[in-house]
Amino acid sequence: MxxxxxxxxxxxxxxxxxxxxPLRELLGKERVTYYVGFDPTADSLHVGSVLPLMxxxxxxxxxxxxxxxxxxxxxxxxxxxxxxEMRQMLTMETITANAERFKVQIxxxxxLGTSRGMMLNNADWLLQLNYISFLREIGSQxxxxxxxxxxxFKSRMEHGLSFIEFNYMLLQSYDFLELYRKHGCRLQMGGDxxxxxxxxxxxxxxxxxxxxxxxxxxxxxxxxxGRKMGKTEAGAVWLDQDKTSAFDFYQYWRNTDDADVARxxxxxxxxxTEEVRKLGALQGSELNEAKxxxxxxxxxxxxxxxxxxxxxxxxxxxxxxxGDSAAIPTTTVTRxxxxxxxxxxxxxxSTGLASSKGEGRRLVDQGGLSIEGETVTDAMTVIxxxxxxxxxxxxxxxxxxxxxxxMS
Numbered sequence: 001m002x003x004x005x006x007x008x009x010x011x012x013x014x015x016x017x018x019x020x021x022p023l024r025e026l027l028g029k030e031r032v033t034y035y036v037g038f039d040p041t042a043d044s045l046h047v048g049s050v051l052p053l054m055x056x057x058x059x060x061x062x063x064x065x066x067x068x069x070x071x072x073x074x075x076x077x078x079x080x081x082x083x084x085e086m087r088q089m090l091t092m093e094t095i096t097a098n099a100e101r102f103k104v105q106i107x108x109x110x111x112l113g114t115s116r117g118m119m120l121n122n123a124d125w126l127l128q129l130n131y132i133s134f135l136r137e138i139g140s141q142x143x144x145x146x147x148x149x150x151x152x153f154k155s156r157m158e159h160g161l162s163f164i165e166f167n168y169m170l171l172q173s174y175d176f177l178e179l180y181r182k183h184g185c186r187l188q189m190g191g192d193x194x195x196x197x198x199x200x201x202x203x204x205x206x207x208x209x210x211x212x213x214x215x216x217x218x219x220x221x222x223x224x225x226g227r228k229m230g231k232t233e234a235g236a237v238w239l240d241q242d243k244t245s246a247f248d249f250y251q252y253w254r255n256t257d258d259a260d261v262a263r264x265x266x267x268x269x270x271x272x273t274e275e276v277r278k279l280g281a282l283q284g285s286e287l288n289e290a291k292x293x294x295x296x297x298x299x300x301x302x303x304x305x306x307x308x309x310x311x312x313x314x315x316x317x318x319x320x321x322x323g324d325s326a327a328i329p330t331t332t333v334t335r336x337x338x339x340x341x342x343x344x345x346x347x348x349x350s351t352g353l354a355s356s357k358g359e360g361r362r363l364v365d366q367g368g369l370s371i372e373g374e375t376v377t378d379a380m381t382v383i384x385x386x387x388x389x390x391x392x393x394x395x396x397x398x399x400x401x402x403x404x405x406x407m408s
Contacts, residue, residue, distance in 0.1 A: 003028040004062035008216075010273060011266040013055045015192045018202055018215040026186070026214070032064045034187035035179055037122070037172065038106070039071035040098035041090060044240035045105050047230030047252070050302070051218055051267055053109040055189060058270075060110055066117040067185060068106050069175060070099045073126030077168050095123075105239045108302060118183075122175050138174050141207055142200070150196035169197050176201030180209060192217040221267075224259035239302055245329045246303045250311040251401070253295035261290050269297040328394075330404040335385075344369075344381040351403045353395060363397065370396045 005024040008014050017023055026032060036052045038045070056066045075095045090098075103119060106112070112119045147153060147169060153161060172194075179185035188198050198215035205213035221229040230237045237252045238244040244252075256264055262280025265271060271279075271293075279290035292312070300308035314328045331351045333342060345360040348369070354360035363369050364379040371383075371393055383405070387393055395403045 002062065004059050004064060007058050007062065008055055011058070011276075012263060013051070013058075013218055013267065015217045015219040016195055016215075017217075018199065019212075022212070023187070023214045023216070027062075027064065032059075032187055033067060033179075033183055033185045034059060034064060034189060035067035035069050035176075035185050036189050037069040037071050037074070037175065038102055039075040040095050040102050041075050043098050043101055044238040044243050045102060046239065047237040048228075049239070050298070051221065051229075052189065052191065053106065054268060055218060057109050060117060065115075066110055066112070067179060067183060068110065068112060068117070068119040069179070070102060070119065070121040070123075072096065072099055072121040072123030074122055074168065074171050074175070076123075076127075077164055077171060101240065105302075108304075120179075122171075122178075125178050126171060126174070134170075134174070137208075138170055138177075138204070141204055142170060142173075147200075150200075151193075153196075169200055172197045173201040173204045176213065177204050177208060180205045180211065180213060186212070187214045187216065189216045189218070192220050224257045241303065241307075246299060246307040246311045247314050247329050248401075249302065250295045250299045250308070250315060253298045254291050254315060256291055256294060258287055261287060261294060265290065265294050265297075269294065269301070271297065328402050328404050330406060332406050332408045334408055339385050341382040341384055344376060344383060345379060347383060347395075347405065351395065351405065353397045353401065353403055368398050 003024060005014075005027045034056075036056055038049065056068070060066050072095055075090060075098075076092070099121060106119070110117050147166075150169070153166070153169075176185070176188050176198075188201055190198055195215075195217050198217065202213040202215045205211055223229065236244075237249060239249075241249075253264070253268075262276065265276045265279055266273065269276070279293055282290050295315075296308050296312050299311055303311075317328070329351075331347075333350075344364070345354070345357040348354035348360035348363065349357060353369075354363055360369075361379045364376050364381075367375055367377070369376045383393065393405045395405060397403070
């Protein structure tokens with residue numbers, strides 16, 4: 001069986017490690033318990049969370065045991081890493097509701113709730129801490145001078161760092177210690193912006209338990225155009241179908257830049273590396289087939305086989321390649337609305353193709369909107385009832401964003 005470390009390295013998951021050779025040796029000879037934390041600060045995970053989930057899945061497939069740690073406690077504080085200002089303070093009710101949504105989404109990637117893996121919430125121990133006892137045991141192990149050299153704090157000093165955020169590193173480090181003590185967890189993984197927090201956590205385990213603990217980070221990916229992964233002009237690409245439809249999710253991957261195809265196939269699918277290399281080596285128009293494979297595989301993992309098949313067919317229909325258009329995002333208007341006529345700017349806002357009438361007007365003025373293949377040139381256009389009869393209207397924003405409007 002392949003060493004999990006080699007698999008992650010070959011596919012491009014590894015940015016930094018605390019002790020590369022000892023960690024590789026450990027993963028080759030023992031079943032290792034490892035964890036990644038996810039703070040439920042939103043009501044859905046987004047594409048940026050897919051990379052750590054895929055890395056965890058590869059580790060689990062190699063026989064190691066994942067702990068998904070929901071940050072019900074740390075989300076009450078807010079991680080300053082990668083932020084130029086303090087995060088919004090959330091209520092316990094909001095955090096709990098978000099965590100429940102995360103559970104469903106993460107369960108599509110990992111086998112949890114069995115002997116093969118588990119999901120925990122750090123609220124179970126962080127909210128019960130006695131502050132004085134915590135400071136005596138944990139705070140005494142941290143040097144403020146050294147903490148201030150950490151990148152996550154250095155980048156915030158110019159903008160102001162609150163004391164509550166300064167505690168975040170201690171809490172995340174304590175999580176690692178708690179997971180080692182109760183579950184024998186030896187490895188923490190996370191994005192490279194978590195490097196400082198991971199280092200301190202591993203060091204805390206060594207100091208207080210005289211045990212070897214390890215850290216591994218993933219690269220913070222951007223596309224070849226420099227855009228942060230999961231960010232589009234329309235906003236974040238979410239794993240929740242109510243926030244980003246399976247069709248739009250599929251199209252996000254289908255529209256991958258040519259230069260990113262091979263890398264994304266390695267990171268975001270379970271295809272064998274030989275097949276990844278073969279698909280990634282395609283050139284010109286043939287590379288579109290590799291993009292279709294990428295989009296189908298990522299959508300299948302995230303939303304299931306049925307949704308992937310439907311969205312693939314809907315995409316083919318939208319681009320005139322045959323197929324079923326049923327999965328194309330659709331907005332339904334009432335007959336009364338249709339009879340009164342619907343201003344195109346209002347329709348763009350209600351379908352989500354524009355966030356405001358001003359944005360919709362700019363879209364029209366720039367020739368970026370078409371209806372049934374015809375470019376809309378007048379921002380005062382009104383959609384009439386007869387246009388919405390039958391299958392309704394197909395709107396297209398730019399070259400790749402489709403939306404159907406029907407009358408109920």
